[in-house]
Amino acid sequence: MQTNAELLLHRYASVADGIALLFSDYVEVIIHDLESQSVVHIANNISKRNIGDPAALDDVNFEQTEAVIGPYEKLNWDGKKICSTSVVLRDDQNTPIGMLCINMSTAPIEAAREALELLLPMKNLIPQPEKLFHDDWQEKVNSFIHLWLANMNLTIPTLSRKDKRVLVEALYEEGAFKGKSSADYIANVLGMGRATVFNYLREIKNKI
Structure with a gap:
């Protein structure tokens, strides 16, 4: 008869x-055996844990009735943040026997965000200078x-011929x-021929 640990591994x-392979160096997946309260499998080890280590599930606030827990945040050994989600694993009698924990290192994402914040001068934006934009008809058209x-x-790609006629008016x-x-x-923005725009304008003026 298989032990819980053997069943979990099988x-x-x-x-x-597979999950760890898909997300390369950024995601670690650990399987915990609830019976022995120990780690039985590690895929893409980024937490420097070992097989047989204590499961340390106390930080997950695990309850028997839960199926998916998270996402929640914790710190890795190097002090960097990890975003985790834990999935309760059950046997054929629906009894919880293990936990599959997916740990994603968010450090690369946070570094990218910080780099973008440096490049985007959002904090230094000022209102459009009136002296530059008071005659900017393109800005007003946009x-x-x-x-x-x-x-x-609506969106420009979804505009029908009738929609474009109404918008031109x-x-x-x-x-x-x-x-x-x-x-x-305007013809270029709406993806119309110049002649079509002028035809619409003639119709509009004649109607008026």
Whole structure:
């Protein structure tokens, strides 16, 4: 008859290995045997634990009725943060016999975030300088189009021919076609031919 540890290894060791292989150097998967309260399998060891080490499940607040616990945060041996999720493993009688813990090192992600924060001058942003943007018709056209799209719950790629006709009319009423080459710009933004935009404008003006 198989022991709980043997059953855990037979059923779940390959699962642990597969998860760890998929996420390369950033994820460790450990299988704990609840009967012996010890580690029975480690895939991609980043925590410097050993087979047979105490399971140390007290930090998981494990309850018998739970199936998935987490994600929760803890510190690795090097002081870096780890994000963990634990899955309760059960036998054929639905009795908890083990825990599969997935530990992901978040240090590379945090380093990338810090690098992006250095590159993006969000803290130093100021309102658009009036002296630069008061005549920027392209900026105004962009703002109007995306506000209109948001209100209509649409995107440029999903616009039908009828939608584009309605949007061109809304832009005309907003005065968007007063700028130099504005018709060409709007045609490019909406993915329309220049001639089509001018046809729409003629129809709109005739209707008025």
